[in-house]
Amino acid sequence: MAALFGARVRRLRMAAGLTQAELGDKVHVVSTRITQIERASGAKPTRELARALDVALGADDLLVELWPYVYREAFPDWSRKFMEHSERAVVIRQYAAHVVPGLLQTEDYARAVLALDAMLDSEEQLEERVAARMGRQERLSSPDRPELLVILDEAVLRRPIGGNGVMRQQLVRLLDVAAERHITVQVLPFDQGGHEAMGGSLTILTLPDGSEVAYTEGSDYGQLIEEPANVSRYKVIYDRLRAAALPPLMSFDMIRSTMEGNYRGANLPSRTERRRLAQEQLQQSGGGRLRGGGRRIPGGRRPRP
Structure with a gap:
């Protein structure tokens, strides 16, 4: 090709x-x-x-x-069909156990994650995968952008992939997208204990015709689930994770606190700058904020970063 x-x-x-x-x-x-x-x-x-x-x-x-x-x-066979479905999905629900989902990764973080693949053949293949991942993010700003609901395990915030500088900028990115109307970010804290999706990531896609598929993935495998009865079981698992996770506003505070506590540094935007950016994003997205279950409160105010 x-x-x-x-x-x-x-x-x-x-x-x-x-x-x-x-x-x-x-x-x-x-x-x-x-x-x-x-x-x-x-x-x-x-x-x-x-x-x-x-x-x-x-x-x-x-x-x-x-x-x-x-x-x-550039990608293994088992991930291609999932990516094709993702490009058409109208709702994407994701649980990430180990790393930030690809749609929300910064370029440096994506490169650090993809470089860990033991099956990677060359630096050229790595750059191909990074470019492809960054290209798929364009859909989040397109007119047909999907609704994106993301649950991050607390481990995602605390594991400094790529080093503290890369991780700090990745958490800044998460704080930025948390203000977007079509994106909801929640954190599942360690104190919630074990759960049914601990083995890897889980994604539920809702397609334009209303049908749904599920996808589970580990470090070197992936499985696309299309049988409705099996998809329903994974939807129940996802709903339980979302219920156990912190509400969006508390998740925002936890991401911010983790960033300031673990990844403090000269490249961190000032509190004033982050507040200004958050206010601009709120104005662009209609000025609402999210409550615990993902419901938006008109006229609400974001927590102070």
């Missing part, structure tokens, strides 16, 4: 009468990057670069539509 993508770019470039250097200037990359794409060598193009090439070459979205298939090669 990467070779097909490159061949299409070359054909369109030549039809437009452009050299590789001229096309590189139009999309703000060096000419050798265009050479790599056309020869299917080096890192695969990011979604942003595919879109820029599409516009520069007048491809009428051909390259953008081909881009996801280029990246399928």
Whole structure:
């Protein structure tokens, strides 16, 4: 698929009468990057670069539509169908036992997580996976964005993946998204003890036709569950986790306290700056806040970061 993508770019470039250097200037990359794409060598193009090439070459979205298939090669078979469902889901409910879910990861955190894969073949494959993960996050700001409900085990907050600096910025990111109208973040504290999903992560997807699928994942495996009776059992597990988790406002405070207590440093935004950002996000999302079960309170005020 990467070779097909490159061949299409070359054909369109030549039809437009452009050299590789001229096309590189139009999309703000060096000419050798265009050479790599056309020869299917080096890192695969990011979604942003595919879109820029599409516009520069007048491809009428051909390259953008081909881009996801280029990246399928970068992921194991058992995760691809789940990612396809995720791209269409209208509601995503996730429980994360060990790491922040991919949709909410910063780029540095994502790179640190993906680099831990024992089956990773090369630095090039790592960068492909990072670019693909960052590309999937674009849907959270699109008009058809899904409702996202995330439960984080307390261990997710306290394990400094990538080092304290990377972890601090990741927690800042969680505080930022907690103010978004379509995103709910809750924390499941250690003192809740054991539960049925301790083995790994759990995701429930609601698709446009109302059907639902569940997905469980460990460090090197994944299982997609489509049988309605089995999906219902996982929905019950998720509902129990959500009931045991802290309400959104208390979760916000716990994330903030963990960040300030464990990952304090010079790169941490000031309290005034965080308060200003939170107020701006509230104004953009309608000025509401969330109560314990995820219900929004009109006119409410976010806790002070």
